Amino acid sequence: MDPMIFDLEKTPLREVNRTLHRLEAGTVQIQNPHGKHSVAAGLRTAIKVYINGHCGYYAAGMNQLADVVINGNAGVGVAENMMSGSVFITGNASQSAGATAHGGLLVVTGDAAARCGISMKGVDIVVGGGIGHMSAFMAQAGRLVVRGDAGEALGDSIYEARLYVRGKVASLGADCIAKDMRDEHHAELRALLERAGYDDDTADYTRYGSARQLYHFHAGNEY
Amino acid sequence: MSDGLRESATFDRATIHAIQRAAATGVYDIRGWGAKRALPHFDDLLFLGASMSRYPLEGYREACGTDVVLGGRNAAYPIHLDIPVTIAGMSFGALSAQAKEALGRGASEVGTSTTTGDGGMTPEERGQSKHLVYQYLPSRYGMNPDDLRRADAIEIVLGQGAKPGGGGMLLGQKINARVAAMRTLPQGIDQRSASRHPDWTGPDDLTIKIQELREITDWEKPIYVKIGASRTYYDVKLAVHAGADVVVVDGMQGGTAATQDVFIENVGIPTLAALPQAVQALQELGVHRQGAKGVQLIVSGGIRTGADVAKALALGADAVAIGTAALIALGDNDPRWSAEYEALGSAAGFYDDFQDGRDPAGITTQDPELAARLDPVEGGRRLANYLRVLTMEAQTVARACGKAHVTHLEPEDLVAVTIEAAAMARVPLAGTDWIPGSAR
Numbered sequence: 001m002d003p004m005i006f007d008l009e010k011t012p013l014r015e016v017n018r019t020l021h022r023l024e025a026g027t028v029q030i031q032n033p034h035g036k037h038s039v040a041a042g043l044r045t046a047i048k049v050y051i052n053g054h055c056g057y058y059a060a061g062m063n064q065l066a067d068v069v070i071n072g073n074a075g076v077g078v079a080e081n082m083m084s085g086s087v088f089i090t091g092n093a094s095q096s097a098g099a100t101a102h103g104g105l106l107v108v109t110g111d112a113a114a115r116c117g118i119s120m121k122g123v124d125i126v127v128g129g130g131i132g133h134m135s136a137f138m139a140q141a142g143r144l145v146v147r148g149d150a151g152e153a154l155g156d157s158i159y160e161a162r163l164y165v166r167g168k169v170a171s172l173g174a175d176c177i178a179k180d181m182r183d184e185h186h187a188e189l190r191a192l193l194e195r196a197g198y199d200d201d202t203a204d205y206t207r208y209g210s211a212r213q214l215y216h217f218h219a220g221n222e223y
Numbered sequence: 224m225s226d227g228l229r230e231s232a233t234f235d236r237a238t239i240h241a242i243q244r245a246a247a248t249g250v251y252d253i254r255g256w257g258a259k260r261a262l263p264h265f266d267d268l269l270f271l272g273a274s275m276s277r278y279p280l281e282g283y284r285e286a287c288g289t290d291v292v293l294g295g296r297n298a299a300y301p302i303h304l305d306i307p308v309t310i311a312g313m314s315f316g317a318l319s320a321q322a323k324e325a326l327g328r329g330a331s332e333v334g335t336s337t338t339t340g341d342g343g344m345t346p347e348e349r350g351q352s353k354h355l356v357y358q359y360l361p362s363r364y365g366m367n368p369d370d371l372r373r374a375d376a377i378e379i380v381l382g383q384g385a386k387p388g389g390g391g392m393l394l395g396q397k398i399n400a401r402v403a404a405m406r407t408l409p410q411g412i413d414q415r416s417a418s419r420h421p422d423w424t425g426p427d428d429l430t431i432k433i434q435e436l437r438e439i440t441d442w443e444k445p446i447y448v449k450i451g452a453s454r455t456y457y458d459v460k461l462a463v464h465a466g467a468d469v470v471v472v473d474g475m476q477g478g479t480a481a482t483q484d485v486f487i488e489n490v491g492i493p494t495l496a497a498l499p500q501a502v503q504a505l506q507e508l509g510v511h512r513q514g515a516k517g518v519q520l521i522v523s524g525g526i527r528t529g530a531d532v533a534k535a536l537a538l539g540a541d542a543v544a545i546g547t548a549a550l551i552a553l554g555d556n557d558p559r560w561s562a563e564y565e566a567l568g569s570a571a572g573f574y575d576d577f578q579d580g581r582d583p584a585g586i587t588t589q590d591p592e593l594a595a596r597l598d599p600v601e602g603g604r605r606l607a608n609y610l611r612v613l614t615m616e617a618q619t620v621a622r623a624c625g626k627a628h629v630t631h632l633e634p635e636d637l638v639a640v641t642i643e644a645a646a647m648a649r650v651p652l653a654g655t656d657w658i659p660g661s662a663r
């Protein structure tokens with residue numbers, strides 16, 4: 001089947017997204033996104049979508065099953081609340097990449113800005129470069145792999161997500177601590193790196209997670 | 224107690240007890256319910272019934288419409304409600320699954336909507352709710368695009384009247400296996416809901432977020448924006464600019480499942496003060512009461528009676544939402560559980576420990592034995608009865624004022640009995656033509 005091609009200079013976004021929502025299978029090329037918001041948001045089937053150019057906010061938001069490649073940079077909240085499938089970005093990602101995402105794989109080849117993986121709920125995120133401050137804030141579940149450095153307050157108020165960082169961490173947020181890398185963590189990390197197309201030595205990484213000291217408010221209500 | 228004892232107005236019994244409690248425990252008080260302090264409210268307004276210059280409608284006989292349409296501005300499928308009283312968002316987690324189902328049943332029986340809450344959509348409430356509004360909250364607990372598509376409308380929550388600027392909390396005793404799984408959190412931990420949305424900040428971002436939600440749902444669903452009343456005039460303007468189809472304004476009396484007492488009693492403004500500000504904002508933008516092209520206003524926070532409903536509509540709301548009153552209708556604070564309330568250190572009529580999970584009425588709990596005390600069918604029937612009474616009461620007042628539809632009530636039908644209420648509601652003090660603060 002020939003790939004379907006949409007040109008966002010000619011076809012309104014609403015029409016493109018609507019068509020993608022109804023597509024059962026196939027490959028789609030989207031040209032000239034020119035920073036438009038919500039490109040390929042709400043996909044729900046196992047289609048392949050290539051977005052050729054830079055995207056605005058919420059590209060591939062809430063993705064289900066689809067494999068999306070962004071040949072360019074992505075704006076705020078790329079793949080936010082993704083459920084499954086994958087989103088691969090060849091450039092950099094702005095704030096809140098993969099925010100609240102429940103599943104699937106998000107790969108950012110370049111850097112990701114602040115709040116990467118904020119409130120993540122099961123997604124796997126692999127960042128080729130570094131990540132900004134407040135990343136993995138209140139991260140509940142899933143794995144975040146950072147091949148570069150992490151900004152301030154990494155993993156503040158983190159729950160059960162696991163963070164693997166190769167470079168320097170500017171500072172850890174409340175209740176986030178460095179943890180031992182046991183065999184299962186090396187294996188898990190190796191598998192994640194492989195899925196994203198990297199073959200780093202996992203011994204160079206440090207694992208971070210919750211000290212679980214904020215799990216109870218100690219706020220009683222006695223009379 | 225001797226007749227000569229005089230209670231201090233400054234240090235009253237509740238205040239003294241609060242100091243003693245704080246001194247004994249070193250922790251602040253968290254509770255449910257809403258503000259308990261006296262505030263200017265709908266009680267301080269009265270209707271001017273028809274007289275020589277106004278013509279009343281015949282009670283019971285002449286039609287007085289109650290239906291409302293919400294969210295026609297952008298959505299392919301606006302919501303048509305038979306009555307202007309909706310059920311506010313209350314989370315599964317805060318409430319039992321049976322309570323959520325009962326709310327859906329009661330609301331559907333009289334043709335109105337119910338709303339999910341922080342914690343996602345349950346099949347029980349979706350199944351029993353004819354019109355279900357799906358909340359989009361900072362925590363995004365349980366948020367998923369399938370439920371978004373299953374919903375009849377989407378409500379982006381910026382805040383609640385009980386705690387504008389506050390996040391949420393659900394204490395560990397209410398996080399059972401099902402609640403934990405829906406929220407992707409470990410069982411039994413105290414769980415915090417964020418106070419800020421994770422992927423947008425400010426009104427310009429909100430515009431883009433609203434557009435995203437529309438794109439994901441193919442522009443089918445009305446999008447509401449809910450705000451806790453504080454800077455209401457500006458917030459409503461910004462919400463409308465951002466693209467809201469419906470604005471929900473929740474005043475400080477509004478209920479909560481678990482918030483610090485200091486927050487509930489001291490942050491936000493009363494419903495009566497917020498409502499005219501919201502209406503002014505909508506009027507200035509040319510979207511107030513403009514039919515399908517307009518933006519509708521839902522007001523909540525301390526709505527108890529059909530008179531409250533009628534007064535809110537007269538001041539310019541298109542509909543109201545109820546939380547606490549709906550729980551009471553289901554059986555919350557019922558005297559039949561008096562002994563158990565007392566065993567918990569409370570009493571029927573005073574119980575506010577919704578955070579605690581030991582609700583004798585089985586409503587604000589995840590304990591299977593307690594939750595089983597509420598029969599969703601019976602609870603739904605009681606709620607439907609209550610909603611019918613609210614509607615009939617509002618109609619009674621509207622007919623007396625000569626209105627063929629409850630939303631035809633207007634500020635001109637109202638006066639205030641206190642100066643404060645006159646200033647806030649922007650209606651004259653009874654017997655005068657004085658509206659404090661208005662430049663005449």
Ligand SMILES: Cc1cc2nc3c(=O)[nH]c(=O)nc-3n(C[C@H](O)[C@H](O)[C@H](O)COP(=O)(O)O)c2cc1C
Pocket residue numbers: 255256257311312313314317318339340341358380382383384449473476477478479480523524525526544545546547548577587
């Ligand atoms: C038990 C309970 C749980 C609530 N949960 C939520 C919630 O999850 N999301 C929300 O926006 N508001 C929540 N609220 C606030 C209600 O939506 C509503 O704003 C408020 O109850 C209205 O005021 P009223 O209780 O005086 O009617 C909750 C209120 C109660 C009493």
